[in-house]
Amino acid sequence: MENRLYKLTRPEVEEYLKENNIVLLPxxxxxxxxxxxxIDTDAYTALEMSKRVAEKTGVLVAPLMSYGxxxxxxxFKGSVTLTFQTLVNVLKDVCKxxxxxxxxxIVIMNAHGGNTNPIKQALREIDDETGKRVYSVMVYPMPNGFGAEGxxxxxxxxxxHACELETSVGMELGHRILIxxxxxxxxxxxxxxxxxxxxxxAAYNFDESTSIGSLGDPTLASKEKGKILVESAVKDLAEFIEDLKRL
Ligand SMILES: [Zn+2]
Structure with a gap:
């Protein structure tokens, strides 16, 4: 089954909505x-993890939001940012x-820690304005989050950032990595x-902590570790989606 909402036709979306009401928003x-x-690491991860979770659970994936x-x-060169309020507004418009x-x-499949506060603000405002609850999860495996086992x-x-964990996940997902x-x-x-x-x-800038742009030790990364990390997070995230179906 095609799980990408943006690859469906309108009648196919109508069919889906007769039986289901869940959508993942990377x-x-x-x-x-x-x-x-x-540069597109987090965007790519958000989409690839969403596709894997969608495949396991039969739900749809909305188009990726690449900017955060x-x-x-x-x-650091190459970075692009939305302002806080723009991201809140875009999230609200898309979700509404x-x-x-x-x-x-709706489950926001977030792959960037910096998005956490704007997402929280958007979820609050969507709830206040529509009475609908939107959920947000971190797709990277975290010791205190989904995929903890991995x-x-x-x-x-x-x-x-661009560390052993993120690089390993990237290797498994097929990112462009110059190891x-x-x-x-x-x-x-x-x-x-x-x-x-x-x-x-505090409002730290990244270059205050790292002149190379990464935090951690990516030289320890491997595809084997990435497979364990990705499978663990996908399993836990899929479990959450299954629970959500029953709500
Ligand atoms: Zn990242």
Whole structure:
């Protein structure tokens, strides 16, 4: 079955809506990913993970939103950011259009941590304005999120961007990766002491913590690890979608 909403004809969409009301909305980012990963890494991951979850659960995937909220990456070439309010507005417009047609259950498949706050704001406003609940999930496997089991293969001490995890996932998903250019990151002078991590908020720019553009150790990445990571996250995400069907 064709799972991409944007490849269906209008009558096929009508057919789908007779039986189903779930749609996945992949949301990525267009931003630098160190010296070895492509600018479209998060966008590509959002779409590829969504397609895999859709295949497992029989739900549809809406067109990818490639641009996200990445002001903290703007000191690196190639990054493009929407303003906070633009992303909120685009998310609202897209979700409200989908809701209008009967997609009662929308799941934002987010692949970029920087999108978290604009997404939260959009979900709040959509709920207030339509009474409809939109969900958002992180598609990258996370120790405290979907795919937690898979993250046990990760060896690096710290990561977070174009790191062992993201590079491994990229290898499994078929991203363009120049692995011979991958460099291990060593915490730089202005980066925050890890013991304060998660406790302090400030508008940091990425280049304050890393001059190479990545955080973590992508030299530890492998396709084998990527397969375990991706399968673990897809399994957990598919379970969530199945539960959502019963709601
Ligand atoms: Zn990324």
């Amino acid at each position: 949301v990525g980012a267009t931003e630098q990913h160190g010296k070895h990963m492509a 909220y990445s002001p903290h990456h703007m000191n 259009s989908l809701i209008h047609h009967g997609f009662e259950k 993250t046990k293969v990760i060896e690096q001490e710290r990561g977070g 011979d250019k991958a460099e291990k990151w060593t915490p730089e002078h202005s980066s925050i002491n890890p013991k304060h991590k998660g406790k302090v908020t």
